[in-house]
Amino acid sequence: MIWLAALLALSAPTRTPDLIAQGRNAYAIWCVACHGASGAGDGSVAHTLDPSPRNFRTGKFKQGARVEQIFATLRKGVPGSAMVGFKNLSDAERWALAWYVLELKAGRK
Numbered sequence: 201m202i203w204l205a206a207l208l209a210l211s212a213p214t215r216t217p218d219l220i221a222q223g224r225n226a227y228a229i230w231c232v233a234c235h236g237a238s239g240a241g242d243g244s245v246a247h248t249l250d251p252s253p254r255n256f257r258t259g260k261f262k263q264g265a266r267v268e269q270i271f272a273t274l275r276k277g278v279p280g281s282a283m284v285g286f287k288n289l290s291d292a293e294r295w296a297l298a299w300y301v302l303e304l305k306a307g308r309k
């Protein structure tokens with residue numbers, strides 16, 4: 201799997217304001233109901249879920265906190281939870297979302 205990590209690392213686009221803006225738009229459509237507007241894991245349906253949606257502001261992730269790892273999570277989901285793999289989204293959309301998740305972690309939004 202090392203080759204895969206290297207491949208993903210190579211293809212990770214640089215964080216830009218434009219990418220963050222795209223991520224914010226996609227997040228409002230696909231993620232906000234579970235993860236909440238500020239990423240605190242307190243979206244409108246969060247209380248119905250077990251395990252609870254991740255609180256991005258803590259910066260703790262089961263499957264890794266690097267942008268490449270969050271990108272991978274967005275493709276494959278988290279087994280045994282309501283976090284599905286978003287195979288409907290393009291790679292470009294997943295990179296924008298991965299960067300935006302890290303933006304929420306930093307508490308800058």
Ligand code: HEC
Nearest residue numbers: 230231234251252253254261262263264278281282283297
């Ligand atoms: C239907 C509810 C739901 C939606 C919609 C949803 N998630 Fe999640 N998400 C979860 C749950 C629940 C977890 C926690 C899984 C666990 O702890 O096992 C999670 C976990 C995560 C994690 C953390 C994985 C880890 O390694 O700890 C990331 C990153 C994430 N979601 C990103 C997103 C993004 C970005 C979107 C929008 C594209 C999204 N999620 C949409 C429910 C959702």
